[in-house]
Amino acid sequence: MGAEAAGRGMKWWGWGDPALEPQLPDHAVAFLRETLDVQGDRRPPVALEEVRLPPPAVPGGLRAALAEAAGADGVRDDHAARVLRAAGKSYPDLVRQRAGEPGAAPDVVVSPSSHEAVRAVLDACARAGAAVVPFGGGTSVVGGVEPFRGEFGTLVSLDLGRLDRLVGVDETSLTAVLEPGLRGPEVEAALGRHGLTLGHFPQSYEYATLGGFVATRSAGQASTGYGRIDELVLGLRCAAPAGDLDLPPLPASAAGPGLRELLVGSEGTLGVITQAALRVRPAPEERRYEGWFFRSFGEGTEALRALEQTGAAPHIARVSDEEETRMSLALAGEGGPAARLGRRYLHLRGYAGGCLAVMGWEGERDAVERRRARSAAILRRAGGLALGRAPGRAWERSRYSTPYLRDDMLARGVMVETLETATQWSRLHELHAAVRGALHAALEKRGTPPLVLCHVSHLYPSGASLYFTFLARQEPGAEIEQWRAAKRAACDAIAAHGGTITHHHAVGRDHAEWMTAEVGETGVAALRALKRELDPAGIMNPGKLLPAA
Amino acid sequence: MGAEAAGRGMKWWGWGDPALEPQLPDHAVAFLRETLDVQGDRRPPVALEEVRLPPPAVPGGLRAALAEAAGADGVRDDHAARVLRAAGKSYPDLVRQRAGEPGAAPDVVVSPSSHEAVRAVLDACARAGAAVVPFGGGTSVVGGVEPFRGEFGTLVSLDLGRLDRLVGVDETSLTAVLEPGLRGPEVEAALGRHGLTLGHFPQSYEYATLGGFVATRSAGQASTGYGRIDELVLGLRCAAPAGDLDLPPLPASAAGPGLRELLVGSEGTLGVITQAALRVRPAPEERRYEGWFFRSFGEGTEALRALEQTGAAPHIARVSDEEETRMSLALAGEGGPAARLGRRYLHLRGYAGGCLAVMGWEGERDAVERRRARSAAILRRAGGLALGRAPGRAWERSRYSTPYLRDDMLARGVMVETLETATQWSRLHELHAAVRGALHAALEKRGTPPLVLCHVSHLYPSGASLYFTFLARQEPGAEIEQWRAAKRAACDAIAAHGGTITHHHAVGRDHAEWMTAEVGETGVAALRALKRELDPAGIMNPGKLLPAA
Numbered sequence A, B: 001m002g003a004e005a006a007g008r009g010m011k012w013w014g015w016g017d018p019a020l021e022p023q024l025p026d027h028a029v030a031f032l033r034e035t036l037d038v039q040g041d042r043r044p045p046v047a048l049e050e051v052r053l054p055p056p057a058v059p060g061g062l063r064a065a066l067a068e069a070a071g072a073d074g075v076r077d078d079h080a081a082r083v084l085r086a087a088g089k090s091y092p093d094l095v096r097q098r099a100g101e102p103g104a105a106p107d108v109v110v111s112p113s114s115h116e117a118v119r120a121v122l123d124a125c126a127r128a129g130a131a132v133v134p135f136g137g138g139t140s141v142v143g144g145v146e147p148f149r150g151e152f153g154t155l156v157s158l159d160l161g162r163l164d165r166l167v168g169v170d171e172t173s174l175t176a177v178l179e180p181g182l183r184g185p186e187v188e189a190a191l192g193r194h195g196l197t198l199g200h201f202p203q204s205y206e207y208a209t210l211g212g213f214v215a216t217r218s219a220g221q222a223s224t225g226y227g228r229i230d231e232l233v234l235g236l237r238c239a240a241p242a243g244d245l246d247l248p249p250l251p252a253s254a255a256g257p258g259l260r261e262l263l264v265g266s267e268g269t270l271g272v273i274t275q276a277a278l279r280v281r282p283a284p285e286e287r288r289y290e291g292w293f294f295r296s297f298g299e300g301t302e303a304l305r306a307l308e309q310t311g312a313a314p315h316i317a318r319v320s321d322e323e324e325t326r327m328s329l330a331l332a333g334e335g336g337p338a339a340r341l342g343r344r345y346l347h348l349r350g351y352a353g354g355c356l357a358v359m360g361w362e363g364e365r366d367a368v369e370r371r372r373a374r375s376a377a378i379l380r381r382a383g384g385l386a387l388g389r390a391p392g393r394a395w396e397r398s399r400y401s402t403p404y405l406r407d408d409m410l411a412r413g414v415m416v417e418t419l420e421t422a423t424q425w426s427r428l429h430e431l432h433a434a435v436r437g438a439l440h441a442a443l444e445k446r447g448t449p450p451l452v453l454c455h456v457s458h459l460y461p462s463g464a465s466l467y468f469t470f471l472a473r474q475e476p477g478a479e480i481e482q483w484r485a486a487k488r489a490a491c492d493a494i495a496a497h498g499g500t501i502t503h504h505h506a507v508g509r510d511h512a513e514w515m516t517a518e519v520g521e522t523g524v525a526a527l528r529a530l531k532r533e534l535d536p537a538g539i540m541n542p543g544k545l546l547p548a549a
Helices: A026-036 A060-070 A079-084 A091-098 A115-128 A184-192 A210-215 A297-309 A322-331 A337-348 A365-381 A389-397 A402-411 A425-445 A479-496 A512-534 B026-036 B060-070 B079-084 B091-098 B115-128 B184-192 B210-215 B297-309 B322-331 B337-348 B365-381 B389-397 B402-411 B425-445 B479-496 B512-534
Strands: A108-110 A130-135 A154-159 A166-170 A175-178 A233-240 A243-247 A272-279 A286-294 A316-320 A355-363 A385-388 A414-424 A451-456 A463-473 B108-110 B130-135 B154-159 B166-170 B175-178 B233-240 B243-247 B272-279 B286-294 B316-320 B355-363 B385-388 B414-424 B451-456 B463-473
Touching (some): A026 A463, A060 A115, A091 A402, A115 A130, A322 A337, A322 A355, A425 A451, A463 A479, A479 A512, B115 B130, B175 B184, B286 B365, B286 B389, B297 B316, B355 B365, B425 B463
Antiparallel strands (some): A286 A355, A451 A463, B286 B355
8 A cells, every 4th residue: 555545546627436426317408597597507626737736845854754654655845736725625725726726735745654653753753843734534524634734844734544444442341543644444444344333434435534533523414312422432543743531441430621622622633643542333234324304494493402412313313494495406407207206195195395304224234124113103293294215215325425526516517515503402593594594695795696405414302403505606716715605604693693613514714704603712722722731833734723823 | 796607606616506415226226336446435626725736826906906896795705616617517627625635726817897996907818827717607618717827926707696687678680689797597487588598508507607608609409499609699799808899789791701700619718798799589388398219329429410401400419328328327327217118118129239319399389289299200210219208308407417416426535537529420429439449458558447428419511529428436636647648549449430539529628639639730720820919918718629839
């Protein structure tokens, strides 16, 4: 395996496997043309050779030290390696990459293969005064891997792709120790050989890495059942510039503040996670996914609340609002005979214009049956209409593929971006309305009225997440300004209406300025103090997580 | 309500209500005489007037500022107020208190009644250079409220008893906002008026406060079902010397490191928790507690692991080891006809010399039935023998009363102390043997061979807690040295065999020196940096949590 490990073939200008370039079906393009007033013709990205980067600037001493730490083949500064790590996968990232103008790039990519080698890389960078951006799958949608160098003359991309071992499994305690560079499917394959699963399936699953899951405090599509990554992490090993942190995999402890919780979500700003001990479970015998329908978003969210608060929630439970449901049905092919039949059925049952939901149960066959029966009784009582397994299978087939379609939308002149939040059940609809309103107002003002779609997809006893997708006609030449105006309006609305600035995308560059609204000035000061202690020279992932001083 | 609020009548020399002084039954005293070679006659504590304290030293300016913050009746320095707050309720605390030699005491007790008043108290103490020991129920068994003043000339006991309101309930989101001075029964009474429960019932429940639960990261007897306090806390308000922290009650967030987890378990060393938003649940319709029996501790713990790892654990699940079972049966009256019948039954069924367990299910009647049936099937398959409800009711009757009996043991010359830990299932028996062995060796060496009892009482998917009680004949005049030798041996064994230094008693003074073993030097440095930021003058609860520099 070469230094390309973590890039592993991901498109530099978009999502996923370069061999796959799925396109929207004609009826979907027609829908976008009609709804967003876009032209809809495809413009390809520039060629890789045309991407403009500043020349790499790596002092000779640093290069030698990096090669000593990671081996000569673990150090690269060729054009392709640098372009791939010049951006994550947010909308502005892709706009810039497609145009061949990433703006900045790492000077060098280093791929250590052990904790000790990571330690040596950090020591070398601290000595040389070089900034370090840890890089896992490169799937951040919030600028988490942006090659921002602040005051540093050199920027090193620390690629974790070679730290890709399953270190050990404790089948009695149902825990596994894993290295951070393992991608989602690699984690599942390694655990699968022991009959186990981590159960962590974010939309980025096919490319994102275990280290990224932990460093960004991520949630997966089935986290209502399996728990967020912060609920799965038991122990951590972390190399910080100031020293190593080694937190044992204790089931629980009252020994002071939770240091594990400080490293989870630290986004590479404190150090590099080199090993994690995680809770695992027996791999499920069965996965049963179903479609349900509700007369309104309000009815659907109340049904989800009832499930969660009675301990009867499925592993996956999501309900789209009316707008997202309309768009989903449109993209699925409104005109086809099956769709016409479906619409007619819903109309007859009094569910026209309502909301689509997906429910999924995983586990032993008996447990799936038992839990499904409990959930279904509650869903029916709450007004839900069971649509059977076909919509569940349709969701399952496309659960990781939406980012591919985003690329096709970008190619056709559509701005498409997602953002997410969470709040208490009692504030959910206020927050939903506020964010929708803010996105509509911001984009209508610019003459590009949007589609704003939303679903609830993660349930907690006290609240739930809201996941928004917004689409609008791109403003050619002002794509980034347009995006920024919409993003700012949404983030301000979230902060003003009691939502978290991020439920699972993390903070990165894009959300840093809202951290003060979330944790207060004293909270930010506490985080800064921690960073000063663990990363005295401030070399770790500059400009991320914390607001500018 | 006066400044005595948080003391609220607790004995200054022992546990609980001064009107209650239960004594061991004769057969129990005989058992202790025989087993531990104690004389067993009762020696009362000294009279309150005989307790020797240094004279209070409060600069006039500080006293005036405290009176301005908390009102004139919110500031006391009388003998009784100072003696009560001179110690917690650990074995060495009680040895010293009973002898009238607490060694130190706060100079003054201040009882603010609002966040703003707490803020003003902290500001006044920071200006005057006075140390502050937050005081809730005063039930710490690890020196958490020890009036240690370090380099400070004045020590203020900050009594939180007047912060005792239920601030609000969100019945939709099942959350409640509570003030820290509420004792366990007050929390339940306030929530009970809304048909809700917190479900947090540590053995100290009748006297410990909500703020203490949060500050010490506590677990209750039913935490296997309801979750530890750290799983129930959603939001926090905290007054730190450097400023206020206000963390909103979000259901989940990916916005960086978990600051909430930094305040939970901070033991008053960073600031004072003045409000907490917590998850609550509908008050249970039914509580069903049962006794079970296993042939061995190994069989019992495997049964508990099977329950927990299949998601079928009761709210309460505990199993005593052979030694604790023997002692429980002895104290319950081995000689009585019921006991004889019980022993005969166990013998006939092949369970003689085995281990007693208690299982408890809480919730709606249906849910209790359903969950009990699932648990019982697993317990039977694992070798368990159901003993019915009588042993469950016996456990329930005495669940908060053991600390009273400890006082009687102390009076009769018995050293009795508890300590606890947790580890992975795969290491549980190694740790059990190591701690037992260490306590036996340390105390046998001193010529006071102990009884060492243990139970598992908190289950997690990856591991469980171990709760040890040890009893031995006191060494008159060397009680503290004797205790320290045993405690040190046990803590060293815990650290050497993969246990946490504390599962729910917290760190306080007694465990501070083992924090480095638990979180490493870099971890301790991170905690110190946090303390420097939030408490720059170091006035908050000196000498607790962090090891001496």
